[in-house]
Amino acid sequence: MSPVKVIVTGGAGFIGSHVVDALCHEQHELVVIDDFSTGRRENLARATALHPNLRVVEADIRSPEAAAAVEQFAPKVLVHFAAQMSVKVSMRDPELDASVNVLGLLNLLEAARRSGCRKVVFASSGGTVYGAPGPAAAPRDESDPRVPQSFYGLTKSVSVDYLRLYREQYGLEYAALALGNIYGPRQDPYGEAGVVAIFAGRMLDGLPCVVNGDGLTTRDFVHVSDVVGAVTNALRTGHGLINIGTGTPTSVLDVHASVAKAVGRDDRPEFGPALPGEVRHVALRVDRAGRELGWRARVALDEGVATVVDWMRDAESPRVEAVP
16 A cells, blocks of 8 residues: 555554554554553654654644644544543443543544545444343354443444444545454553453562453453554455454453463462443454455464563563553
8 A cells, every 4th residue: 555644543552552653664644643641652662763753743632633633634544543441431431431432533523524534444342332242152243233331332332323424424434443352562551451461460560360250251352463454454445344353252261371371470360340331252253354354363362462471571661550
């Protein structure tokens, strides 16, 4: 694909910064929008080394400044990762969740259509938009009903509907990537969403790991490098809601065992209460990603977990508790 103008929102975050690195490597003309509420400036160090003139706009996606940055730059593609991404926060404060995830999206979509943007690549959530599976816990397909069980999942689901209507009304193309549980280097080991990073951080610090519920909850864990491949492919191809995962359910206890193996410990987890609004089982059918994007996941769990542990062992890796 020839280089094009791309804006990445949330580009200083865990996933967004890896996407920024890849786009810089491919020589796309790039602007990053991030309010640095959870993103880290050091996550952009590699990108700015490759492209010293990389423009970073510090702005909330709901703000006029973010909209102005989109209109002034006039990107061909808007890659939208910035979000309120905590299920816990969404259940505690659904108004905040909707403000960031829905009104923030609308602010950017309006600016995108005014500026002549061709396509939006949107980070949806395969783990929350579909809701609870049936008794067989079969992998979820993009044609399955979307019945979210959390306000976070609801905002990620309704965003897909907004994108569909913007395409129908204004011709703004989109690919909404329903992402599995993403893990990899740069993930916050003290956040809520990254169980691999959380377990790795605690084991490396000699602390016990707490499993919510019985540990048999399953997720579709996909490495961040595979997600980057899906995003970069989506710049040039793919339409609609597309699941991005491995298609394989993995339990929290299996993740714990994989991290313990990588760290070289034989820890047993502690068990706490299950989380409200949490879906019990998630696996994603990814046939459409193969057809639409020419993509499939390549990184196996043990291989991917080792990249997290190696990164966290690096003395440069931040290991300070984040403020919720």
